Amino acid sequence: MDSAISAEVVWLTIFILSVFVGVEVISKVSSTLHTPLMSGANAIHGVILVGAVLVTGSAESAAALVVGLIAVVLATVNMVGGFVVTDRMLQMFGGRRREQPADSAGGRSGSTKATRQ
Amino acid sequence: MIPTWVQLAYLLAAVCFIVALKGLSSPRTARRGNLIGAVGALLATVVVFWERDIDHVLPILVAIAVGSVAGVAGAQRVQMTQMPQLVALFNGVGGGAAALVALLELAELGEAASLGEVAEFDLAATAFTILIGSLSFSGSLVTFAKLQELMTTRPVLFPGLPVAFGGSLLAAIALSVLLVVNPALWPGVVVAVLGLVVGVLLVLPVGGADVPIVISLLNAFTGLSVAAGGYVLGNTLLLVAGTLVGAAGTFLTRLMATAMGRSLANTLFGALKGGSTLGAGEASDRPVKSTAPEDVAILLGYAQRVLVVPGYGLAVAQAQHTLRELVDVLTERGVQVDYAIHPVAGRMPGHMNVLLAEAQVPYEQLKEMDEINGEFKEADVVLVVGANDVVNPAARTTPGAPIYGMPILNADEARQVVFMKRSMRPGFAGIENELLFEPQTTLLFGDAKQTMSKLLNAVKAL
Numbered sequence: 001m002d003s004a005i006s007a008e009v010v011w012l013t014i015f016i017l018s019v020f021v022g023v024e025v026i027s028k029v030s031s032t033l034h035t036p037l038m039s040g041a042n043a044i045h046g047v048i049l050v051g052a053v054l055v056t057g058s059a060e061s062a063a064a065l066v067v068g069l070i071a072v073v074l075a076t077v078n079m080v081g082g083f084v085v086t087d088r089m090l091q092m093f094g095g096r097r098r099e100q101p102a103d104s105a106g107g108r109s110g111s112t113k114a115t116r117q
Numbered sequence: 118m119i120p121t122w123v124q125l126a127y128l129l130a131a132v133c134f135i136v137a138l139k140g141l142s143s144p145r146t147a148r149r150g151n152l153i154g155a156v157g158a159l160l161a162t163v164v165v166f167w168e169r170d171i172d173h174v175l176p177i178l179v180a181i182a183v184g185s186v187a188g189v190a191g192a193q194r195v196q197m198t199q200m201p202q203l204v205a206l207f208n209g210v211g212g213g214a215a216a217l218v219a220l221l222e223l224a225e226l227g228e229a230a231s232l233g234e235v236a237e238f239d240l241a242a243t244a245f246t247i248l249i250g251s252l253s254f255s256g257s258l259v260t261f262a263k264l265q266e267l268m269t270t271r272p273v274l275f276p277g278l279p280v281a282f283g284g285s286l287l288a289a290i291a292l293s294v295l296l297v298v299n300p301a302l303w304p305g306v307v308v309a310v311l312g313l314v315v316g317v318l319l320v321l322p323v324g325g326a327d328v329p330i331v332i333s334l335l336n337a338f339t340g341l342s343v344a345a346g347g348y349v350l351g352n353t354l355l356l357v358a359g360t361l362v363g364a365a366g367t368f369l370t371r372l373m374a375t376a377m378g379r380s381l382a383n384t385l386f387g388a389l390k391g392g393s394t395l396g397a398g399e400a401s402d403r404p405v406k407s408t409a410p411e412d413v414a415i416l417l418g419y420a421q422r423v424l425v426v427p428g429y430g431l432a433v434a435q436a437q438h439t440l441r442e443l444v445d446v447l448t449e450r451g452v453q454v455d456y457a458i459h460p461v462a463g464r465m466p467g468h469m470n471v472l473l474a475e476a477q478v479p480y481e482q483l484k485e486m487d488e489i490n491g492e493f494k495e496a497d498v499v500l501v502v503g504a505n506d507v508v509n510p511a512a513r514t515t516p517g518a519p520i521y522g523m524p525i526l527n528a529d530e531a532r533q534v535v536f537m538k539r540s541m542r543p544g545f546a547g548i549e550n551e552l553l554f555e556p557q558t559t560l561l562f563g564d565a566k567q568t569m570s571k572l573l574n575a576v577k578a579l
Contacts (some may be wrong), residue, residue, distance in 0.1 A: 008238065009550050011348060011356065018344075020355050021135055022364030029142035029369070031376055031485065034466035038369060039204045040141045040151050044134050045362045046207075047158055048215045050165045050345045051350050055221040056180075057171030064221055065173060069180045070218035076184025076303075077191070079162075083155040085203060086141075090148040092197075092474040108544035114343035 036089045049075035074112025119168050126164040127354035133157025134358050139364055143175055161224050161354055164497045167282040168352075197475050198432045201465040202264035204467040205332045209257025212339040215346050216250030216309055221241050222349050223296075235299050244293035249342035251312030253317070253335045259320040260328050264464060273321040282318040285311050319385065324519055326506060327384045330373050330463040334381070337366025340459035346511050378512070387519065389503035403539070408559040410568060413500075413535050414575030417447060423454045424489065426526055427473065428465050430503020430539065435564035436475035440502060443573045444482070448530070450579075455480050457489045457499075459507035497539075499531040503538075503565050509550040518548055534558040537565055 029037055052075045056068030133153050140150015149438050166174065188207075195203045223243050226235050227484070262268045289311035296304040323331050340362030347355025417423055425444065431437055446453045456478065462469035472485060493499065501508055508528040511518040528534055529552050536553060538560055552558055561568055 012538045014353060014356055015344065019364040019425070020187060022138070022361040023368045025135060025139040025361075026142050026365045026368060027514055029372070030144070031372075031460040032467050032470045033144060033147060034143060034206075034373060034376075034460075035200065035468050035471060036147055036151070036370065037138075037141045038333050038336055038366070038465070039200075039207075040137060040154060041340070041362045041369070042204055042208050042211070043151075044137065044154055044158070044358055045211050045215075045336075045340045047130075047134075047161055047358045048211060048346060049158075050161050050344050050352060051218040051343075051355055052214055053162070053166065053171065053177055054171060054350055054352070055218050056177055057166075057169075058225065059173060059221070064224060064468060065176070067146060067217055067377045068221055069171075069176055071214045071221070071298055072177055072180040073184040073187070074210040074217070075214035076152035076181050077188040078207050078214065079158050079188070080185045081188025082202075082207050082211075083151060083158065084189050085195065085200070086151045087155075089197075089200065089471050090151060092142065092471060112364045112388070 034084055036072060037087065039086040043079055043086055046075055046077075046079025046082050049079050051075075121397045123164050123168050123230075124353070126160055127352070131158040131354055131357040133160070134361055138361060151255065153523040158446050167509045197472055198429070199265070200468065201329060201332060201463075204260045204465075204481065205257045205264065205335070208332065208336050208339055208564065209254045209261065212257065212342060214250075214334070215339065215342040216247050216254060216312065218346055219246035219250065219331045219342075219349060220302075220305055220309060222346075223247070223300075224302050226300065230284045239349055240297040241293070242348045244296045244305070244308055246342045246345040246349060247308050248293060248312040248315075249338050249345070250474060251309045252316035253339040255313040255316030256320045256331070256335050256338075256341065256547065257316075258316055260332055262547050263320075263323075263328050270324070272324045278318060282315065285314045285318065289315060301303055302439030310568045323385060324387075326461075327377070327379070327387075328518065329461065330370060330377065330379070330381070330384050332465070333373055334372040334385075335368060337363050337370060339450065344442050355383055373461070373466050376466055376524075378520075403554055405553055406559045408535070408561055410561065410571040413559075413561055413572055413577045415535060416498050416535065417452065417500070417572075418450060418576050419577040420452055422492075423447060423498045423500060423529075424496045424531070425454065426499060426501045426508055426528055427456060427458070427462060427469055427511055428502065428504020428507065429468075430505075432469075432472045432503070433566055434503065434539075434569075436474055437478075438503070438570045439474045439566060439569040439573055441473075441532040442476050443569065443576060444478075444572065446576055452575075454482070455484050455489065455492075457486065457528075458483050458495075459504070459526055461506060461523075462507055475495055486524065486526060491572065493527040493530040496531040498533045498535060501528060501534065501536045502569070505538075505550055506548075507546065510552055511548060511550070514551075520548065528552065532557060536560045537568055538562060539564060 052071040059065040059068045134157050135153030137150045140146040229235050234571045263270050292304045293306050321335050340359045344356050344359025396508050447454050460466050506520055508526050510529050512523045512525045534557055
């Protein structure tokens, strides 16, 4: 049972299935969301941080440690910055809807107009 | 052997990423999707410390803290207009990290590899990660420089560029093969350097208007290099996450290219064929009709149907809030006003929607191109604010133009067209707009924000 399928084929299977999932989940995106989607996908590949931690954690020379730490910093910037900036963009899409009922700006301009008349 | 619970946590993180991408494709779920993605990333970052014995834990945690502070600071401070270059920058550092990880792994593999204990396929994946990661790093930095206007936004060409590009790419592939046959660190370092050169040469000939497509493509590249890095490290999460981004990014790149009416090959290599040299990039001295804010106010105030075409110039001048006020006043007067949003208005697809959302423009007033294009015939006035290429009829009429084939807004079908422009300088694509010289067109020169305030006051005074 344990050697019924080779490790390489398991990896290849994961890869191929991920390709289909990746295309499938975003296939219906509207052009309005292209920018946040690109930015969000960008943040997800910041998960290379996991790889950076692994190689830095097994560094045996000072040089390897320094290079590894640089990789950790870069990957963290990618991941953390990516998620924060995507959230900032999306906040604006959502914020508009919540402020709709009590639109302070619209209400104010309406009342000034009334008093002027 | 990785502990089973760590592997399961990785699986959970991978599922988070899938749910995140799914959520990001719909306006209602986008924000929650992004948060779920962040939770998955956080989970992965915590459990990695239990995957195997990790030395240097303290320096690593400090490095993560430094990176987090830098990332959050950059993300919080950036102006919405500068969003595309920040995404490019984040993408670049991600690619750089992937390349460094692969180089370190190669240094570790080196000894075992010289004894023939490492599979060729592992080494090939390592070379791939180094090449694509460094390519993505340098390419993203060049796109950043172009968008930030640290360098010219026009295609940069020099004789021998195709040869230099092809030569460095072939050399990088040759050295990758050498690395597989004869594992050592130095070919890996050379592959990294060649990757940097290839990245620069790939992006230099791309014109400013096409840069967003390139960011998306490089984003997909970084995803693929992370996936290959995951294979090298034996980490399924990196493989799945990288592949997801690689596949979704490639698909998204194609969607964007379609929205601009270009093929990907044309975007990347069009300038090499001499297509984009048509634009002179110079201000024209042909006669145009210019007008005053008061005249435009009368035009707008007594119209029935007005369409606003906003562009990047609007956002640069930070005039979107004043524009919204103007539209509010016109609406109160009974004028029916809508915004016609071109899919690539701004500097990235969907960028203009973000900018107008920031100014709290109601979602219902934002009309996408396919929805609104039939209504330009009926419009009394079209107000074009800081946009140019997206209403340039050359996209329909001039086969040699860099934007030829791009679907445009039919502003030329309206009864009156008013352009608010800073100067006669051509748009981002660097070509002249014939619509400016048409009889129904008038121009209102000046800084968009100041002119917009004058216009607003003039309309209020009607």
